[in-house]
Amino acid sequence: MNKRQLASIALLTAATWNTASAEIIDISITNLTHAMSFTPRLVVAHDNTIDLFEPGVEASTPLAWLAEAGVIDDAQSADSAGQNFEWMLGPTDNDNTTNTWHRFGGLVTPSTTLSYPFDTMDKTYLSLLTMLIPTNDAFAGLDSIVIPIEPGTYTYVLHAYDAGTELNDELNSTRTDIVEQGGAALGGYGLPGVAGVGASTVPLGTGGTGVAVTVGFDQDGNAIGANEVVDGTDGPVHIHRNILGDTDLTAGASDLQSTAHRWLNPVARVTITVPAP
Amino acid sequence: MENNLFKISLLSLLITLATGCADDGDTGQAGPQGTAGQAGADGQDGQDGADGQDGATGTSGNTAVYTVQITNLTYSQTFSGAAVIMHEPGYNTFMEGQSASVALEQLAEGGNPMLIIDEASIQTQFLDAISTGGAIPGRSKGEVSTLVVPELDTDNLRLSIATMLVDTNDAFTGLNAADISNMEVGESKSFMAPSWDSGTEANLETADTMPGPAAGAAGGGGAAAGFDATRDDLFDRVRIHSGATTNANAGDPSMEGLATSVLTEAHRWDNPTSKIIVSRTR
Numbered sequence: 001m002n003k004r005q006l007a008s009i010a011l012l013t014a015a016t017w018n019t020a021s022a023e024i025i026d027i028s029i030t031n032l033t034h035a036m037s038f039t040p041r042l043v044v045a046h047d048n049t050i051d052l053f054e055p056g057v058e059a060s061t062p063l064a065w066l067a068e069a070g071v072i073d074d075a076q077s078a079d080s081a082g083q084n085f086e087w088m089l090g091p092t093d094n095d096n097t098t099n100t101w102h103r104f105g106g107l108v109t110p111s112t113t114l115s116y117p118f119d120t121m122d123k124t125y126l127s128l129l130t131m132l133i134p135t136n137d138a139f140a141g142l143d144s145i146v147i148p149i150e151p152g153t154y155t156y157v158l159h160a161y162d163a164g165t166e167l168n169d170e171l172n173s174t175r176t177d178i179v180e181q182g183g184a185a186l187g188g189y190g191l192p193g194v195a196g197v198g199a200s201t202v203p204l205g206t207g208g209t210g211v212a213v214t215v216g217f218d219q220d221g222n223a224i225g226a227n228e229v230v231d232g233t234d235g236p237v238h239i240h241r242n243i244l245g246d247t248d249l250t251a252g253a254s255d256l257q258s259t260a261h262r263w264l265n266p267v268a269r270v271t272i273t274v275p276a277p
Numbered sequence: 278m279e280n281n282l283f284k285i286s287l288l289s290l291l292i293t294l295a296t297g298c299a300d301d302g303d304t305g306q307a308g309p310q311g312t313a314g315q316a317g318a319d320g321q322d323g324q325d326g327a328d329g330q331d332g333a334t335g336t337s338g339n340t341a342v343y344t345v346q347i348t349n350l351t352y353s354q355t356f357s358g359a360a361v362i363m364h365e366p367g368y369n370t371f372m373e374g375q376s377a378s379v380a381l382e383q384l385a386e387g388g389n390p391m392l393i394i395d396e397a398s399i400q401t402q403f404l405d406a407i408s409t410g411g412a413i414p415g416r417s418k419g420e421v422s423t424l425v426v427p428e429l430d431t432d433n434l435r436l437s438i439a440t441m442l443v444d445t446n447d448a449f450t451g452l453n454a455a456d457i458s459n460m461e462v463g464e465s466k467s468f469m470a471p472s473w474d475s476g477t478e479a480n481l482e483t484a485d486t487m488p489g490p491a492a493g494a495a496g497g498g499g500a501a502a503g504f505d506a507t508r509d510d511l512f513d514r515v516r517i518h519s520g521a522t523t524n525a526n527a528g529d530p531s532m533e534g535l536a537t538s539v540l541t542e543a544h545r546w547d548n549p550t551s552k553i554i555v556s557r558t559r
Contacts (some may be wrong), residue, residue: 030374034474034519035511047487111374111476111514211531244533247522252532259480259535260511262519264548266471269373 005116023084023122023148026273028115029130031108033267035260038108039070039131041118042085045123046099050089052127052142058161058236062088066129067137067163069188069195072103081191082143091181103123105221107133107199115271120274128158128270132263133196134204134256136170137163138240140268151276161242167232170243172197172204172255178215181228192229194256202260205249218260239265341431342559343457347409347419347440348552350469353543355489356413356551357388357530359440359451363424365402369454370437376513377475379506384439385447385475387503393439401484404430412443413558423558426474433446434458436555438470443489444544447478448518450551457555465556469549482521482538495539 031038039107044052053063062085062112071077090096092103100121102106108114120126128142140158148154162168173186173193180186186193194211197204209215210229218224219232242257245258343363349356362370366523370393371381380392390408397403406424413419426434435458438451457466476484484497486505492498525542527534 021357032373032517034516111512111516113374203489209530242520244531246532247535248532253530258533259522260519262522264517264520265470266548268516 003106010119023120024117024275025101025120026115026275027118027126027128028113028271028273029108030113030269030271031110031267032134032198032269033263035110035112035257036132036267037110037196037199037201037261039133039196040067040072040076041104041105041108042066042072042101042127042129043104043118044085044089044099044101044127045118045120046125046127047123048125049098050125050127051144052085052129053139053161053163053237055144055161055239057238059165060088063139063163063237064137065189066192067131067139067161068166069189070133071189076103077189079108093119098207099123102218110201123147124162129244130268131195132160132267133241134194134261135196135240136168136192136194136199137166142270145239148245154272154274156270156272158268158270159265160240160242160263160267162234162238164235164237165233166192168243169215169229170194170211170224170245170254170256171208171215171229172206173243174198174204175206175255176208178229179225180217181218181224181230186229190231194271199263202257203249205246205252205255205257207250207252207262208246208255209253211244211253218262279395287336291389313314318500319482325455334419339428340425340559341428341462341468341557343424343426343460344556344558345422345424345436345438345468346554347413347438348554349413349415349417349419350550350552351442351546352466353415354442354444354448354546354550355415356450357384357441357443358390358412359408359409359419359438360384360390360393360397361409361422361424362394362397362406363426363457364397364400364435364437364454365404366433366435366454368397368400368402368435368437368559369514370439370451371453371473371475373453373473373517374517375515376508377477377515381439381449381515382447382477382506385441385449386488386505387500388441388443388480389504390439397437402435404434407442413440432459432509434460436553438553440551441488442472442489442546443541444487444491445489445518445521446480446482446486447475448472452553455553460555460557460559461555465554467555468553470551470553471548472518472546472550474510474516476510476512476514476516477508478505479511480522482523482535484539491539491541491544496538517548520547523526 246252488503
């Protein structure tokens, strides 16, 4: 090996290193709502074969887990194994050929910002999902934006979508005076009631009769058990029509507060910073 | 000859001296000098000088001229007078997720844009600003404002606007350092903007906490019901406004509406709340 060959190898190594370093972008998310918190964020860099959600199309089971319970992977809920985004996408922080993903932990509370470095592993697109709590199945989504390459700062606004996999009953899931039709307690995935009650920045009520579905009646208005409510669905993914809420913590239709829990779009701002090489 | 003249002069002098020395007793010695009189009143100020002549017109290309027009996209939320500011990057009227300045609080709670302009005008990034005079009713366009900035700054120019939704506690719409760099003469850009909550006042929607006509019709409103230095919102941070709750359906079994609100369903809005058109005319 002569000196010229050595120099070429050194040059190649340097070039490769530069490319690798440019894959690390900084992603920051700001919660723009009045009183909704964001569950741990699913951030995915992917190719054009991956689509986490599509307005007008029925939600996938992994999306239902995220939108109803804030669950992304087995570590969050063993019950979700084989049905969650980890199952759909592959191992975390790994180049899964079509994608690479990471769950960024912790809540983003109202009016706060969190930011993280993320290795895109040279994928073309970026998507981000997070559930709004306390809601039945609302999530904020960034849908397959082209990952910027030029160094700089790029901002995106996120809207709130309804996964459509659960009726928006707005019932406090810690209540025991109501059960799902058949007897199961209210709660997260596959059950009625809003998730994330404990994380709410303002208290929830306990006397609501239900909003999009009423306790004691099924989705078609037929009487069922007086303390029962159905889970139900409300169609393909769509822009969320916002919560209704009410002004009485012990009565009214909803256990959410109309003066605090509502939002208008956009609900989040995402800023991507591509560092200089 | 010269000697003779000298002699004559000398003689005249001697005669004069002789006369002065004579004392005939008619006049006494001069008395002592009196004390000095009081100083007189100051004179009046002189008149102002005439105005200087206008400077020569700059050569075109040294300044760039822009017009800005705000459209109120809401049904019936009137916009207050607006602060319209052109500046270089680095200045922000507000930041989402951070607490509002007192100047922004004055605008968002009381509809007064002047403090924001005062605050902006001392920043190094400041270029030009104007406060629009009149309120802009719902579903209408506001007046056209004209701003002038140096041509040198057109390649990295920002536009910030803030105007209050007056039938709210502290909602405002506008632009936060929107990028209007490198606009050609004759070019226009438009922006659709949401409404923010300044986070400085609880959204009680009562007559004594809002300055606008809805509060006025209920016996409140005006300046007295506008700015209040107390910060009593859920979080003292700027965010997207969650909308007016209003008193609609307050008596409904759903109890959705806020019985103590003086707002009706007509005061609701959705985003975008305003449209801003900026055009470069020179």
